[in-house]
Amino acid sequence: SEGERLFLLATALDRVDARDSAAASYERAAAALPLASDWILLRAAVVTDDSATRAGIYERITGSLPRERIRASEAAAHHRTGDLGGAARLYGAMGARLTAIRLRLRMSADSAFRAAVRRDLLALVTAGGAASDVRAAIGLLDSVYAPLTVEEELLVARAADDAGLAARAVAGYPKALSAGLGGEAERYGYASALAKLGRHADAARQFSLVRSPSWMAASAAYLRARSLVRDGQVVQGRAALVEIGATYPRDTTAASSALFLLGDLASDDRADRLARTYYRRAALRYPSSKFAPAARFRAAMVELLTGDASMAAREFDELARRYPRSDEAPASVYWAGRAWALAGDSVTAHARWRKATEGDPTSYYASLAARRLGRPAWAPTEAKDSFMAVPDADSVARRAALLARLGMTAEARSEHERLARSAEASAERMLAVANALRSQGLASQAIQLARKALAKGAPADARTYRLVYPVVHQDALLAEAAEQRLDPSFVAALIRQESMFNPAATSPAGARGLMQVMPDLGGKLAGSLGYPVWDPVLLYQPDVSLQLGSYHLQELAVRYTEPSHVLAAYNAGASRVERWAKRTGVDDPEVFAERIPFVETRGYVRIIQRNQELYRSLYAWPERQS
Structure with missing residues (x-):
């Protein structure tokens, strides 16, 4: 539109510091784009030198949210006109201390x-x-x-x-x-930082120098042993772990952690009965430890795979009874059913599976249990995507979309955040606003609001769940799934877990985009696909992320037949999957998922498989494109 062209002209003039011309163009753009005029007038004020003229501009701004930004705009105007001291004072008064300090550094060489x-x-x-x-x-x-x-x-x-x-x-x-x-705390911090950088041998040396207080020395002893293991010094690491139990038997955290890791190491070596011994010691000696429920679960799983199924069933039952609020409780109820079934007690097995379906119907274990009972997994009842009219929400959504097109991303984000905050008057309003957010491609905000609506009593139907499990960039997703012969529900479920459909998502490790591809991997995949040029910033482009991520998924699907293996490799790397695939019992994909030692990857594999079923029930897609 003419207004958008005027705004782009104003920003170009702004960049070259042609302030008077930029201010005039911003004014014209504001007049041509009344939906976003308040925000654009703030830009005009920033490039206006005369304070009285700026005051007049501020008086014309009526929206409460843009008015909250007047102080920041005034500070920016002082900066643009060369009044660094005034700008620094204003920024400091607003709490923007770092910006104020940067300006002060430019003020004097004294x-x-x-x-x-x-x-x-x-x-x-x-x-x-x-x-x-x-x-x-x-x-x-x-x-x-x-x-x-x-x-x-x-x-x-x-x-x-x-x-x-x-x-x-x-x-x-x-x-x-x-x-x-x-002192000791700084030595401990130094060692921890070395470990974070993967300098495990150096970390082990520094941890060995931490001697007091007792709790810190115990923790350092455990972390030293773990660093030795990660450095490949497994024999020395095991010996150090065993020593912790003798040196710090009363330190619940260190001693239970050491026993738990010894169990995992034994499992890696397929020494399952030894692993069970360590897990049982961790659980029984340190019942208040955070590892106790997981140690009981792993001990019972080893018994199920290598020993007495009825004993394993009783141990799963005891875990669910003793730790009903633990993360392992739902798993223990389901696996008690499998253990009782293997022991020949189908009546008790079915009772456990019925119990597993009574909690959250969207859970992984409720789905597995339903299948064991010969029932379909729970799916929301069908309902059309019809929502109450919310004119103010629609106008805010349109304003935010316009701001985004203009490149005013911070302003658009502020509008979306205000929209979400204003939605909580009723469950139906929350759903309507969530739908407006989804229509603008803001899936993560829609998901959060739809979850709140469910908690507030919104119907648990397909209309609501399509907001909790949304799809954006659907055409590109379906095209890439077809190209790579993948189930689009599988791809959608993975994207929801990876990025909540936020194309700008960046993980702490540096993975980027919808499908959270690491830059190094993205470069390799782009080379395989014949990209003429490559820059990691391309991973923030939805179509690029979908193409590279789907291509990588297909590579893994060719290598592994089970979805649980594909997902584990996508999350944690193929080398780890090769190691985990050597554990006892993992030919059963359900067992493989449970025997993944990484909490994050184990949850990732379970959640995506359940979410895939929900996406299948919510969208009329073929299971595998061809």
Whole structure:
């Protein structure tokens, strides 16, 4: 439209600092785009030099949300006109301390002034605020004031550790420790940061130097042993784990962790009876440990696979009785049914499976139990996608969509967040707003709101569940599934778990986009598919993510026949799947899922398989495209 072209012209003029021309173009764009005029007027104010003219612009802004941004716009205007001191004061008053400090650094080269700024910056680093702010503050401190004193290095290392900057912590801790600063806690932090970087041998050495207090020494002893194992020094690691039980028998966390890891190592070696011994010791000696329910479950699973099915059944039952609120309780009820069935008691087996279906009908174990009982897995009753009219929600959604097209992503996000907050008057309004969000491609926000609506009494029908299990970029998803001969419900279920259909999602490990492809893997896949050029930023493009992720899924589907193996490889890597596939009993795909040692991957495999069934019930797609 003409208004959008005017806005793009204004932003181009803004970038080259032609402020008067930019302000005039923003004004014209605001007049042409009344739906977004308040937000555009804020842009006009930022490039307006005269304060009285800015005040007049602010008076024309009527929306409550844009008015909340007037202070920030005024600070930005002071910055653009060269009033760094005024801008810094305004940003500081708003709580934007880092922005204020950056501006102050540009104001003067006076040594006393910069020393004061240095103190303020260090205070910001050590204040324990948002991790993103701490990371940015550390980067600024390093870039402007390096080299730091050893005292500053210690403070920065502690803050970096807490903020997720393991490499910066590893750089700072040894400087401070070698100068005699810090103590056992800093040594422990240094070792932990080394472990996060995969420097396990170095981490083990540092953990071995932590001697007090007792709880920290016990934890360090366990982490040392784990680092030795991860470094490939398995014999030494096992010996260190065994020693923990003798040295720290009363430390529940360290001793139970050591026994649990010994059990896992024995399972990897197919020494299942030895693994069961370790798991039972962890559960019975340390019943209050967080590992106790999982240790009981794994011990019972080993008994089921290698010993007496009736004993395993009783142990699964005891786990469900003793730890009814644990994550293992639903699994133990289902597996008690399988164990009783194997023991020849079909009546009790069916009773356990009926119990497993009585909780959350969308759960993995409810679905498995229903099939064991010869029933279809639960699916929501059919209902058309009809929602109450919410004119204000529709207008906000249209405004947010316009803002997104204009590149005003922060403003669009603010509108969406306000829309979600305003929806909670009734369950039906929440569903209608969730539908509006879904129509704009905002699946994650729609999911959250639809879940709240369910909790508030919304019907558990297909209309509601298509909001809880939405699809965006459907045409591209179906096309890629067809190209790679994949079940589109499988792809949709995986995307929902990976990114909640947010194409801008980035994981802590660096995976990107809808299907959470790592940049290195994306480059390899792009090469295989003949991409003429490659940049990891392309992973944020939905069509690219769908193409590469689906291609990788097909690669894994060719390698593995079971969906549980494909999913485990997609999440944790094929090398780990090869190792887990050597465990006893894993020819049964249900057993394989349970014997995955990683909590995240185990949950991932179970959830996606159940979600796949729900997507099949909600959307009229073929199970496998050809």
